[in-house]
Amino acid sequence: MNPVKIGLLGLGTVGGGTATVLKRNAEEISRRVGRDIVVSHVATLDLDRVDELGLNHGIKATQEAADVVNDPDIDIVVELIGGYSPAKELVLQAIENGKHIVTANKALIAMHGNEIFAKAQEKGVMVAFEAAVAGGIPIIKAMREGLSANHIEWLAGIINGTGNFILTEMRDKGRDFADVLAEAQALGYAEADPTFDIEGIDAAHKLSILSSLAYGIPLQFDKTYTEGISNITPEDVEYASELGYRIKHLGIARRTTQGIEQRVHPTMIPERRLIANVDGVMNAVLVQGDAVGPTLYYGAGAGDEPTASAVVADIIDVARALTADPNNRVPHLAFQPDLLADTPILPMSNIQTAFYLRICAEDKPGVLAEMTKILGDRNISIEAIIQKEPNDDKATIIMLTHIVREGDMDDAIETLEALDIVCGKITRIRVESLG
Amino acid sequence: MNPVKIGLLGLGTVGGGTATVLKRNAEEISRRVGRDIVVSHVATLDLDRVDELGLNHGIKATQEAADVVNDPDIDIVVELIGGYSPAKELVLQAIENGKHIVTANKALIAMHGNEIFAKAQEKGVMVAFEAAVAGGIPIIKAMREGLSANHIEWLAGIINGTGNFILTEMRDKGRDFADVLAEAQALGYAEADPTFDIEGIDAAHKLSILSSLAYGIPLQFDKTYTEGISNITPEDVEYASELGYRIKHLGIARRTTQGIEQRVHPTMIPERRLIANVDGVMNAVLVQGDAVGPTLYYGAGAGDEPTASAVVADIIDVARALTADPNNRVPHLAFQPDLLADTPILPMSNIQTAFYLRICAEDKPGVLAEMTKILGDRNISIEAIIQKEPNDDKATIIMLTHIVREGDMDDAIETLEALDIVCGKITRIRVESLG
Numbered sequence: 001m002n003p004v005k006i007g008l009l010g011l012g013t014v015g016g017g018t019a020t021v022l023k024r025n026a027e028e029i030s031r032r033v034g035r036d037i038v039v040s041h042v043a044t045l046d047l048d049r050v051d052e053l054g055l056n057h058g059i060k061a062t063q064e065a066a067d068v069v070n071d072p073d074i075d076i077v078v079e080l081i082g083g084y085s086p087a088k089e090l091v092l093q094a095i096e097n098g099k100h101i102v103t104a105n106k107a108l109i110a111m112h113g114n115e116i117f118a119k120a121q122e123k124g125v126m127v128a129f130e131a132a133v134a135g136g137i138p139i140i141k142a143m144r145e146g147l148s149a150n151h152i153e154w155l156a157g158i159i160n161g162t163g164n165f166i167l168t169e170m171r172d173k174g175r176d177f178a179d180v181l182a183e184a185q186a187l188g189y190a191e192a193d194p195t196f197d198i199e200g201i202d203a204a205h206k207l208s209i210l211s212s213l214a215y216g217i218p219l220q221f222d223k224t225y226t227e228g229i230s231n232i233t234p235e236d237v238e239y240a241s242e243l244g245y246r247i248k249h250l251g252i253a254r255r256t257t258q259g260i261e262q263r264v265h266p267t268m269i270p271e272r273r274l275i276a277n278v279d280g281v282m283n284a285v286l287v288q289g290d291a292v293g294p295t296l297y298y299g300a301g302a303g304d305e306p307t308a309s310a311v312v313a314d315i316i317d318v319a320r321a322l323t324a325d326p327n328n329r330v331p332h333l334a335f336q337p338d339l340l341a342d343t344p345i346l347p348m349s350n351i352q353t354a355f356y357l358r359i360c361a362e363d364k365p366g367v368l369a370e371m372t373k374i375l376g377d378r379n380i381s382i383e384a385i386i387q388k389e390p391n392d393d394k395a396t397i398i399m400l401t402h403i404v405r406e407g408d409m410d411d412a413i414e415t416l417e418a419l420d421i422v423c424g425k426i427t428r429i430r431v432e433s434l435g
Numbered sequence: 436m437n438p439v440k441i442g443l444l445g446l447g448t449v450g451g452g453t454a455t456v457l458k459r460n461a462e463e464i465s466r467r468v469g470r471d472i473v474v475s476h477v478a479t480l481d482l483d484r485v486d487e488l489g490l491n492h493g494i495k496a497t498q499e500a501a502d503v504v505n506d507p508d509i510d511i512v513v514e515l516i517g518g519y520s521p522a523k524e525l526v527l528q529a530i531e532n533g534k535h536i537v538t539a540n541k542a543l544i545a546m547h548g549n550e551i552f553a554k555a556q557e558k559g560v561m562v563a564f565e566a567a568v569a570g571g572i573p574i575i576k577a578m579r580e581g582l583s584a585n586h587i588e589w590l591a592g593i594i595n596g597t598g599n600f601i602l603t604e605m606r607d608k609g610r611d612f613a614d615v616l617a618e619a620q621a622l623g624y625a626e627a628d629p630t631f632d633i634e635g636i637d638a639a640h641k642l643s644i645l646s647s648l649a650y651g652i653p654l655q656f657d658k659t660y661t662e663g664i665s666n667i668t669p670e671d672v673e674y675a676s677e678l679g680y681r682i683k684h685l686g687i688a689r690r691t692t693q694g695i696e697q698r699v700h701p702t703m704i705p706e707r708r709l710i711a712n713v714d715g716v717m718n719a720v721l722v723q724g725d726a727v728g729p730t731l732y733y734g735a736g737a738g739d740e741p742t743a744s745a746v747v748a749d750i751i752d753v754a755r756a757l758t759a760d761p762n763n764r765v766p767h768l769a770f771q772p773d774l775l776a777d778t779p780i781l782p783m784s785n786i787q788t789a790f791y792l793r794i795c796a797e798d799k800p801g802v803l804a805e806m807t808k809i810l811g812d813r814n815i816s817i818e819a820i821i822q823k824e825p826n827d828d829k830a831t832i833i834m835l836t837h838i839v840r841e842g843d844m845d846d847a848i849e850t851l852e853a854l855d856i857v858c859g860k861i862t863r864i865r866v867e868s869l870g
Contacts, residue, residue: 017726021584021726022584024586024725025584025585025586025725025726028586028651029583029584031651032583032651113767113768117767117768117772118772120767121763121772124760124762124763125762126762127767130581135727136724136726136727136728136730137730138576138577138580138581138582138730141573141576141577141580141581142573142576142577142581143769144765144766144769145573145576145748145751145752145765146565146573146576146577146745146748147573147744147748148464148467148747148748148751148752148769149456149457149460149464149743149744149745149746149747149748149750149751150460150744151459151460151463156867156869211780212768212769213768213769214769215776215778216463216466216467216768216769216770216774216775216776217768217775217776217777217778217780218768218775219768220780223780224780225783225786231862232864233862235793235831236791236793236862236864239791239793239821239833240791240864242821243791243819243821243833243835245791245866247864250867252867255778256781256787258779258781258785259778259779259780259781259785260778260779260780260781261780261781261786262780262781263783263786265865266864266865267864267865267866267867268791268864268865268866268867269866269867269868269869270868270869270870273869273870274709274712274713274733275869277709277712278709286869289571289744290459290460290740291452291456291460291571291740291741291743291744291747292571292734292735292740292741292744292745293571293734293735293740293741294733294734294735295571295572295573295732295733295734295735296731296732296733296734297730297731297732297733298709298729298730298731298732298733299727299728299729299730299731300727300728300729300730303728305725305726305727305728306726306727306728308584308726309582309584309585309724309726309727310581310584310727311584312583312584312726313580313581313582313583313584315584316580316583316584317580317583321761321762321764322761325559326756326757326761326764327559327560327561327756328556328559329756329761329764330579330580331579332548332552332555332562333548333552333647333648333651333652333653333654334578334579334583334647334648334649334651335651337552337553337556339651340651340652340653341650341651341652342652343650343652343690343694343695344693344694344695345646345652345655345658345659345694345695345696345697346691346693346694346695346696346697348660348698350693350694351660351696351698352691356671356674356675356678356680356703358670358671358674384678386674386677386678396670398674398678400678427666427668427671429667429671429675429682429701429702429703430700430701430702430703431680431702431703431704432591432685432687432702432703432704433704433705434591434704434705434708434710434721435705435708
C-alpha cells in the first residue's frame, strides 16, 4: 500500500518535533497503522532546518506554504505555523483542495473553527486538532470519545504551562510575579510578549474548545471571561497556603440550569485535590461526568515532542481512517495483528529495581558488617540504613538499596535468612522512582 | 435512521449501570452519534431486574443468554456477565453470528483475547473492551490512539481499587491488613472471596492487556509476575512514610533491551509523585512515552456507573462506525454539527463561586462590623475572617465567603472600596472546591 503523504507547514518547535517523532518511531507507527507515513513536502522560511532535522532524502522543501497546500501528492496538510492568518487561509485552501488537516493551532480553532469545520464537512475531509489543547494530553479524544456516555457537569483545567510555572515558583520560593516571569522568559517557557499566556488568552482559546466539546455548542471564544495572573501577589499565595489552598490559573466550564459558565481566572482550590498538586509547566484537566464521576488527565502541555505526540496521533488517526475499513480502524491490540512482536516477557530474576528490606536481627556488634558484606558480594549497594531501637535483644534494620538485579537479591536474601543472627523471614518491597 | 440495537448479557452492577446511563443520557448520546441507541433484548437470571431498572417498554427479556446472542435483530452484544465461562462461548457465538461485541470482562480478554480477536477479524466485527481496564478511565483509547505516536518506555498503574482502598486505610489510620479487608468486604468494595483483588490476579489481567497495547505483543496473562498485598504490615507502611515513600499495589510494564517486564507487586514510590497521592478506591495509570514524556490518567476504576461510562463509550464508538462514513466518524465538536445547542454562555454576573478577599483597612474599632454589614446586606455570608497584625495603623483582613452571585460581590466590593476606612483596591480571587 502506498504511504500516506504528509505536507508540513512550519518547521519551528512543533514542526521540528513532528518531523523528528515521525522519523524516529516510523517502524512502530507503521505497525500501528498498517502503512507507512512519510513527510514529503515541507514549507519553512528557514530552509536550513530541512538539513538540521535530517529530512533531506527526496523531500520537497519550499518557502511558499501555498506550494504544499496545492501539491496534488499530499494527503494530509499539517498546519504548525500558528496564529490566525495566514493559517486560516492556508487551511481553507487545503480543505478546498481535498486535503485532510491536522493542526496544533488553538487560536485558529477557537476563533475560526466553526467556519473551518463547516467547510471540511462540505468537502468530506477530516480536521484533527488534538494538539490544540493541553499539548500531549489526549484530552480532546477523551472528551469526544472516551467520555461520550456522560453528561458533563463541569471541567476545570490547568491549560497554560507558563502560567502554572509562574504560580508554582511564586508558591515554592515566595518570589513575586515579575521576577518569575523574567526567569520564565529567560528559560524559554514564556514568549518575549507574554500577554497571551499570563493574561489568559491562550487558556481561553483552549477552554472555548473544551467547552464546545463538553456541551455541544458552537465555539464562542469571544464570550469567554478572561482574567490573568499578573495581579497575584506573594501575599495572596501565602495566605492561600495558610488557609489550605493553592492558587491555580484555571479554565472552567460548567453547565447550570441557566446556561454555560466559560471562564478563565486565578482560582483558589483545596490543596488536597490532585489537580492542586500539578506543578511547574505541567498541564491537567479534571472532568466531572454524571456517570464516571471525576477523571483527570495530566501531562506536558507544551514543548516540541509532547505537542508532536498529539500531532502525530492525529496523523495516525487520519491515516487509519484512510487505510482500513471502519471495523478494523484501530487494531484490538493497538498494532496490526499480523505485525505483533515476539519480544519476550522477562523472568523476574532479570528485572532490575531498588529494594526496601526489613530485617529482624540480633542486636550485637558485627551484625551490620556481616549483612552488608553479603549484599556487597552480590553487587548490591545500599542507599540508606536505619536501625530501629532494639526490643528483646532483637533489632529491626531497614535498608534501601540502589537498583539491583532481582536474581542477585533473591540470592542475598536466601543467604541472609540462613544466618543465625537473622530472625525469621526478611520483608522486601520493590522501590520504583517513576521519575 | 434505524436505532442501533443492543443485547445486554447480565443485569448485575455494571449491566444495571449501563442500562441506566443509556436511558438517562439518551438524548445527548443521540446527538453525539446521530442515531438512537436502544437496549432491545436482555438476559438476566433475575427477571425482576428488568422492572427495577425501568426497562420494560417493549424490551425482550430472557434467562437464556443464548437467546440474545442468536437474536437476529441485535447489532451489538454487550457481555457483562464476567468470568471465563460461559462468557467466552457466548462471545464467540455472537461473533460467529456477526454481532459486534462490547465487554467489561478483563479475565476474558486477558485469558482468551487472542482467540476472540482472531475470530472477530475473520468475521469482520468489532470487539471493544475499554471497561476491562481501570473502569471509567479511557486508558485503552489513550494507549491505542491518544499515545500512538510514542514508543512506550514504561507504564505503572493503580488498577485495583480494592487494594488501593486497603493500602490507603492502612496508611491513614495505621490499621492492619486483615482489619481493613474485613471493612472493605462489609462496604462492598471487596468480594466475599477477595483473592482476585488482594493477590493481584485482577490487576494482572488488566496489566497484561495494557502491556500488549503498549508493546504490540500477544496477550500473555500467564507470564505476568503476580504478588499480592496480604503480607504488607503497618510497620512497613510506617517506615515507608518515614523514608518519604508510599506503598502502592502497582502493575508495571517496562521495555528493556532484553525484553518486557510485566509485573504486579506492592511498590514503594516517592510520595511527591502525583500517582502516590491517588487514594481510596480510585485508579490511575502513569504512562511514559518517548515523545510525550509522562502522562497520567485518573478516575474511578470500578462501580456501576463509572464502569458503564466505558461500556457506553464503546457502544457509541461502535455505533458511530456503523452510522457515519469514516471521515465523519467523530464529529469535530463531539456532537453532530446539525444538532449543536444554542445554550447561552452566562455573563459573569450570574456565575456563583466562593471568594477570597484581601482588604486593607484602618485598624480601628467598628471597621469589621461596617464591612460585614455591607456583605450581609447583599446575601454574602462569611466562612472565615483572618485579621493580620496591623502595620502603620493599616490592617490586612482576609475573608473567605460562602458561594455567592458574582453580581452581588461586584456590588459589595464597589461599596466597600468607597469607604474611607478601606485603603486602595480589594483583591479578590474566586474559590472552587472542585469536589
